Amino acid sequence: MHADVNSESPRVSVVMPVFNAAEWLRETCSGILSQTMADFELVAVDDASSDKSYEILESAARDDSRIRLMRSPQKGIVAALNYGIAESRGRYVARMDADDIMPTRRLELQADFLDRHAHIALVTGKIVYLGDAALNAGYARYVDWLNTFQTSNDFADRRFIESPVAHPSVMLRREVLRADPYRHGDFPEDYDLWLRLLQAGLSFSTVAEPVLHWRDHGARASRTDARYDIEKFYIHKSGFLAEWLRQRGLNKVVVWSGGRRTRRRIDALRAHAITIDQFIDVHPRRVGQVIQGVQVVSPESFFAGPKKFVVVYVSSRGAREAIVTSLNENGYTEGSNFICAS
Template sequence: MDSTPPEVSVALPAFNAGPTLPAALDSLLAQTHTHFEIVVADDGSMDATPEVLAAYAARDPRVRPLYLPHRGVAHAFNAAVAAARGAFVARMDADDRCLPRRLELQAAHLREHPGTGVVACRVEFGGSREACAGYAAHVDWTNALLTHEAMSLARFVDAPLANPSVMFRRELVAAHGGARQGDFPEDYEMWLRWFEAGVRMDKLPQALLVWNDPPERASRTDPRYDLQAFYRVKAEYLARWLALHNPHHPEVVVLGAGRVTRRRAALLEDHGVRIAAWADIDPRKIGNTVAGVPVVHRHELPGPQACFALSYVASRGAREDIGAFLEARGFRPGVHYITAA
């Protein structure tokens, strides 16, 4: 093996990935960037994953296996990063595929933009848009967020970048921590933490990864990716963001008064945020009170100098409608209101 450290290390956790790992590895070994390694952290697989990995490592020294006891994806990712020798670390999943120029273009972006810590890319959806319409819509949403500013403002809606599409500077893990094990989605929590720490994140406009959506994907099967887990971790980071950016802290006015919105927004109260009013357009809700908090028509909202608005409606069409309404009233995103879900 070349003793010179590679520029890029691919951190690839794998668990029971025997059927998909060959395609993932083939896509990496076909990259136009030549100076890289693939650190595959086998998380105690019980299928053919170890055999597949050993066969690839025997053929190509760029494939570096780590055989670990089963402790979960956060531990496997951290182990891969700890073993990485490259200045840049590319995240990859064992059921996805890279397009040929992914490592080349992302490494070049980090080289040319020293102030950027993380660079993602657009992704191709690798599932059935009919059978997996929600996931496909999420892909379309993330693909529309191309700047640091857009991703930062959208991060309390959902993860604004596809986790396996990311490349970052290895030093960021020492500075801000890697994946944390807990009852929450480890990837989303890490990106929220790094955003909070001020890490700049860019996204390339090219689609450089095929993001597959198999039925056994962890986000579909792992309880840490349960919707309530997302809401809990979002509420913690959103509350801290509000404490720093809301001039009327701890009070907010929440746009949306439906049961789901109220349940999600109420998680903020555990972190000291106080909901001063719910604002809605449904005449059946307006004039009522919920736990002592009045429901008003959104046209009754005071101006941006008198309140901070939190748009907490999950549906995309309604989210855009609320944003347009607030901005027509002089509310600026990130200054007078923020969108969550």
């Protein structure tokens, strides 16, 4: 029986919802219980599993007093997360999924970082992708993109492109997680929370070491739950982007567009009363056209005129980086004169 922990107020609470994860659960628990920092509790919340998940956790809890096993009073990831957080007692709250692997120094690295940086609300770290990168190139590219983040500004400025952190990689200060921090809705619950925390002015950061081995498989909720459909991301974040713009006195913007599909997604931004002043497009055939009542101009023509705020709505990462370089070279600063979205 492991007893090297303050049972009343551990330094870290690891909150882990569990649903039918028997295939991976022993390996996941082994990684958590092998942490170099022992002062933590594992709050494992079973979400009506129909496999042997609960029995596996019961057996592990008999051998290690740091495991607190409970059943969620309501079904679903949001209810399980909110219940686990409400029951947790740690100064910091770390998220973990029941099918991933936690490197042995993760809790030590992240808790030490938060101890040293009082202004940081959430810390993540490097992600190791566990999956077929050739077969699932989109997920692998997403992990590569997450691993480029280095500063708090990276998280703030890139939040409207994709979710800026991997959910099971984070550690947060307890005080930023108010009662029932995750919301029910037709949207991804984690991205919604990150957008709300960033909108409130809180800062995210990262450590340089790996904090998660992220397992990609066909049963992952992001592949099976309709709330994680890509269009739900676009629709949900548009309201946060519109509010971010209004907070800066902007209700009219120029959009650097990636074509017809991108312009359809801009309709969600318009639905929040943001007016599109111009489209910027590099395609000669579209320059000079009026699309949806908006004039399409070339980058050269745009840069020759007065400076206007630009929303870069280009999804392709290589193209987006080239556009950011062009904007920088013409005196535009990310977060001040332009923001990237998708």
